Amino acid sequence: MSATDTETAAPGSAARGMAIASAIGRFALIAVTTYLGLLAVTFFIGRIIPIDPVLAVLGDRANADVIERTRRAMGLDLPLIEQFYVYVKSALAGDFGVSVLTTNPVMDDIKRVFPATIELATVGTLIGTLVGVPLGVLAAVKRGSLIDQIVRVIGLVGYSVPIFWLGLLGLVLFYARLQWVAYPGRLDVVYQYTFTSPTGFYLLDSAWQGQWDVFRDALRHIILPAALLGYFSLAYISRMTRSFMLNEMAQEYIVAVRAKGLSETRVIWAHALRNAAVPLVTVIALSYAGLLEGSVLTETVFSWPGIGLYITDSLQNADMNAVLGGTIVIGSVFIAINLLSDLLYQVLDPRTKTQ
Amino acid sequence: MMMEKIAPRSRFWLAGAALSALLVAGVPLGAYAATPADTLVEGFAIDDIISMDPAEAFEISTAEVTGNTYSLLVRLDLADTSKVKGDLAESWTISDDGLTYTFKLRPGVKFASGNPLTAADVAWSFERAVKLDKSPAFILTQFGLTPDNVTEKAKATDDATFVFTVDKPYAPSFVLNCLSATVGAVVDKKLVSEHLKAMTPSDDYKYDNDFGNEWLKTHSAGSGVFTLREWRANEAVVMDRNDNYYGEKAKLARVIYRHMKESSGQRLALVAGDIDVARNLGPNDLDAIAKNEDIVTTSAPKGTVYYISLNQKNKDLAKPEVRQAFKYLIDYDAIGATLIKGIGEIHQTFLPKGVLGELDENPYKLDVAKAKELLEKAGLKDGFSVTMDVRNTQPVTGIAESFQQTAGQAGVKIEIIPGDGKQTLTKYRARNHDIYIGQWGQDYFDPNSNAQTFASNPDNADTGKVATLAWRNAWDIPELSKQTEAALLEKDSAKRAEMYRNLQKEVLDTGPFAIIFQQIEVAGIRKNLKGFKLGPSFDTNFVGQISKD
Numbered sequence: 001m002s003a004t005d006t007e008t009a010a011p012g013s014a015a016r017g018m019a020i021a022s023a024i025g026r027f028a029l030i031a032v033t034t035y036l037g038l039l040a041v042t043f044f045i046g047r048i049i050p051i052d053p054v055l056a057v058l059g060d061r062a063n064a065d066v067i068e069r070t071r072r073a074m075g076l077d078l079p080l081i082e083q084f085y086v087y088v089k090s091a092l093a094g095d096f097g098v099s100v101l102t103t104n105p106v107m108d109d110i111k112r113v114f115p116a117t118i119e120l121a122t123v124g125t126l127i128g129t130l131v132g133v134p135l136g137v138l139a140a141v142k143r144g145s146l147i148d149q150i151v152r153v154i155g156l157v158g159y160s161v162p163i164f165w166l167g168l169l170g171l172v173l174f175y176a177r178l179q180w181v182a183y184p185g186r187l188d189v190v191y192q193y194t195f196t197s198p199t200g201f202y203l204l205d206s207a208w209q210g211q212w213d214v215f216r217d218a219l220r221h222i223i224l225p226a227a228l229l230g231y232f233s234l235a236y237i238s239r240m241t242r243s244f245m246l247n248e249m250a251q252e253y254i255v256a257v258r259a260k261g262l263s264e265t266r267v268i269w270a271h272a273l274r275n276a277a278v279p280l281v282t283v284i285a286l287s288y289a290g291l292l293e294g295s296v297l298t299e300t301v302f303s304w305p306g307i308g309l310y311i312t313d314s315l316q317n318a319d320m321n322a323v324l325g326g327t328i329v330i331g332s333v334f335i336a337i338n339l340l341s342d343l344l345y346q347v348l349d350p351r352t353k354t355q
Numbered sequence: 356m357m358m359e360k361i362a363p364r365s366r367f368w369l370a371g372a373a374l375s376a377l378l379v380a381g382v383p384l385g386a387y388a389a390t391p392a393d394t395l396v397e398g399f400a401i402d403d404i405i406s407m408d409p410a411e412a413f414e415i416s417t418a419e420v421t422g423n424t425y426s427l428l429v430r431l432d433l434a435d436t437s438k439v440k441g442d443l444a445e446s447w448t449i450s451d452d453g454l455t456y457t458f459k460l461r462p463g464v465k466f467a468s469g470n471p472l473t474a475a476d477v478a479w480s481f482e483r484a485v486k487l488d489k490s491p492a493f494i495l496t497q498f499g500l501t502p503d504n505v506t507e508k509a510k511a512t513d514d515a516t517f518v519f520t521v522d523k524p525y526a527p528s529f530v531l532n533c534l535s536a537t538v539g540a541v542v543d544k545k546l547v548s549e550h551l552k553a554m555t556p557s558d559d560y561k562y563d564n565d566f567g568n569e570w571l572k573t574h575s576a577g578s579g580v581f582t583l584r585e586w587r588a589n590e591a592v593v594m595d596r597n598d599n600y601y602g603e604k605a606k607l608a609r610v611i612y613r614h615m616k617e618s619s620g621q622r623l624a625l626v627a628g629d630i631d632v633a634r635n636l637g638p639n640d641l642d643a644i645a646k647n648e649d650i651v652t653t654s655a656p657k658g659t660v661y662y663i664s665l666n667q668k669n670k671d672l673a674k675p676e677v678r679q680a681f682k683y684l685i686d687y688d689a690i691g692a693t694l695i696k697g698i699g700e701i702h703q704t705f706l707p708k709g710v711l712g713e714l715d716e717n718p719y720k721l722d723v724a725k726a727k728e729l730l731e732k733a734g735l736k737d738g739f740s741v742t743m744d745v746r747n748t749q750p751v752t753g754i755a756e757s758f759q760q761t762a763g764q765a766g767v768k769i770e771i772i773p774g775d776g777k778q779t780l781t782k783y784r785a786r787n788h789d790i791y792i793g794q795w796g797q798d799y800f801d802p803n804s805n806a807q808t809f810a811s812n813p814d815n816a817d818t819g820k821v822a823t824l825a826w827r828n829a830w831d832i833p834e835l836s837k838q839t840e841a842a843l844l845e846k847d848s849a850k851r852a853e854m855y856r857n858l859q860k861e862v863l864d865t866g867p868f869a870i871i872f873q874q875i876e877v878a879g880i881r882k883n884l885k886g887f888k889l890g891p892s893f894d895t896n897f898v899g900q901i902s903k904d
Contacts, residue, residue: 049778050778050781050782051775051777051778051781052777052781052784055777055780055781055784056777057405058489058490060780060784063493063820063821063822064820064821064822065820066488066489066490066492069559072559073559099588100405101402101405101588101589102588102589103405103406103569103572103573103588104588109588168619168620171620171623172623175623175627176623176626176627179627182629183620183623183624183627183629184398184613184615184620184624184629184630185590185613188629189390189391189394189396189611189613189629190391192591192611193593300616300617301617301620302620303613303614303615303616303617303620305587305589305590305614309589310589313402313589316402316775316776316777317402317403317777318777
């Protein structure tokens with residue numbers, strides 16, 4: 001049962017460990033330089049934009065003395081390079097300063113809003129993957145058929161229709177008309193003050209605490225925005241699956257396993273998809289990372305208190321500490337997911353282990 | 356071996372499939388979610404909140420919260436908003452020289468904390484506002500209060516008597532109107548003293564504690580009809596009923612403002628009953644709910660006017676004929692009928708309706724021929740080109756586009772420079788614009804607030820410290836500045852009102868401001884709500900009297 005053409009002799013576990021360790025080392029190096037670049041770019045963009053950061057703190061009406069004093073207190077009177085030095089120093093210590101808008105330390109804010117985005121992105125990616133991969137496989141297998149066309153249209157719509165509009169449409173249909181889902185935010189007002197969420201993941205926490213009515217309510221709130229995000233990642237994932245599958249189906253080993261008399265189902269799902277799964281992991285990971293950045297529009301439409309909404313609001317209010325902190329955290333997550341997907345690549349594709 | 360590897364992954368897929376099945380099956384065909392009977396839920400864009408401390412807060416949504424969680428010496432008289440009436444002050448007297456105001460406090464008032472409210476709390480509230488010197492502090496310091504003299508000028512002579520001394524014999528209406536601003540909210544000294552943060556005195560900040568500023572950013576310490584339970588930035592503000600309130604207690608136990616930015620989202624939630632009130636409905640959504648049987652709308656004019664202003668540093672715009680021509684190039688009727696329908700009404704003078712001295716005159720209409728004539732007089736027969744900074748939100752974008760089109764008919768080519776709000780404002784404040792479209796909300800409910808900004812510019816130099824709107828547009832008006840100043844000292848309210856009417860006529864006629872409309876605040880409310888009313892200002896949007904059927 002074990003025959004695929006990629007099967008090679010299992011290398012020693014020590015060698016594999018080395019390979020993974022060096023991959024991690026390489027990535028750490030890339031990560032550090034990327035962080036520094038990210039830090040520099042966001043910082044200087046934040047200072048170059050023609051917006052007076054004091055406005056964010058004081059509003060439009062403060063008098064000249066108050067403005068001058070605040071400017072000094074914010075360190076904005078220092079030379080730019082010195083400001084950057086101060087910023088990097090505190091950022092390395094994990095201190096991104098205090099958000100003007102919320103008056104909390106930026107790190108605390110992010111800890112508060114990020115779980116909401118992670119929860120949404122996870123459910124969204126789950127939906128996107130579970131529907132997108134089979135659709136893509138189907139489209140590849142029945143290439144040129146009606147199903148292929150339908151999948152193509154679904155993908156096209158997913159790519160080209162503004163999520164904002166689709167979100168509203170979904171709300172009108174499933175919330176306002178059919179009343180299948182709940183809105184706005186993550187929970188109904190009734191539960192807001194009877195339920196505490198230690199981790200910030202409402203689904204997990206409510207299930208853990210056995211509060212099934214809260215769980216159901218949280219589910220009703222998350223399902224529509226998650227399905228929407230899922231649809232958009234589905235569009236991408238199904239297209240990629242299709243093309244990876246077409247690629248695999250044209251390989252000689254497929255002819256070989258067919259010749260061995262395996263059922264077509266096994267040929268497709270156990271052999272072709274297994275090999276297509278390797279690059280697919282990267283695709284799914286990237287799409288997940290994309291969703292984690294916070295879907296600004298989705299979060300706005302659904303009043304979802306996640307990081308996308310947080311950063312947009314901060315940006316609109318010229319709250320640079322929050323924007324910089326948020327950007328760096330998201331950058332870190334993006335880099336981490338890339339690293340993870342590359343490691344997973346090594347696990348899934350035996351060839352990369354020996355190299 | 357391969358088998359072993361496939362198996363765990365298949366299990367993962369299976370688990371995933373099972374979970375997604377659960378997701379679908381678990382979603383019930385839900386019934387309408389009504390809000391709890393003792394709770395008012397409002398959908399409201401509350402992302403402007405920076406701080407709940409009345410000594411610091413100067414934002415729209417915050418004004419509503421502090422207006423409901425704090426009491427003041429005096430409040431606007433909602434029956435006649437050109438006057439005030441006592442809130443904590445039972446009565447007051449003004450000395451003959453017009454400098455000393457003596458307030459007698461209502462007896463037996465308690466803070467929400469249960470602490471008794473005395474004149475010492477009032478004095479301390481003034482002291483901390485002046486010493487903290489945050490954005491709204493000028494409303495008090497304009498009466499000559501300084502950190503050094505505030506304990507003398509605003510002091511308690513006994514538990515029930517608060518004496519306020521001003522530096523000039525101002526019009527009493529001016530002083531009292533200013534004291535009705537939220538910066539004059541009375542803060543619970545005893546409670547806040549338990550939450551002081553130690554500070555290191557420096558040149559910029561001379562005191563060893565923060566007067567509770569940090570704690571009050573997220574808490575309330577007032578004696579209003581509600582208390583602040585929680586503010587989660589960009590998520591919700593929650594207020595609980597204050598059972599120690601001296602007047603009629605709130606009918607509902609709790610009020611929740613949910614942060615919702617989108618008009619359409621608010622509309623959907625309102626129709627479904629997940630919120631009782633929608634506060635930020637745009638013209639389209641207002642139209643749509645007008646037919647809904649469960650929903651009514653209510654509105655009130657607010658103290659914000661929208662205007663187009665012309666920078667007098669631009670040689671073309673500085674010509675008096677051009678200033679006037681531009682006022683004839685705005686299609687007020689079309690703007691009123693479409694762009695601001697339901698959210699504003701045409702209003703061309705700088706004092707909003709409801710304020711002492713308001714002047715209800717809208718002489719300008721779109722008149723391209725007349726504008727052309729004026730431009731010709733100015734030597735600009737063939738028109739000219741000019742830029743306009745427009746922040747990318749409605750309705751200003753729409754108004755700018757309408758203006759661009761009508762001005763084009765007279766040969767004036769307007770290039771619109773779109774930008775983010777803070778960005779256009781930064782440019783405007785540096786006087787680097789040609790034309791700017793903006794809005795101005797009054798800082799306090801007195802004619803001086805807008806008169807000062809539209810009709811006074813004490814020092815037109817680039818280094819000028821008083822950045823009024825007249826200054827931002829480099830409109831040098833020594834004479835009008837003097838008149839504005841004089842109106843402050845007029846004791847007779849009727850005469851004072853007349854002075855403001857004259858100022859408005861002058862600005863209407865010659866000013867570099869084409870004032871277009873006054874904002875109307877609209878709310879969509881569910882029919883089972885009783886007593887919901889919008890006030891003339893954001894700090895008078897009271898929620899205590901609201902009940903549910």
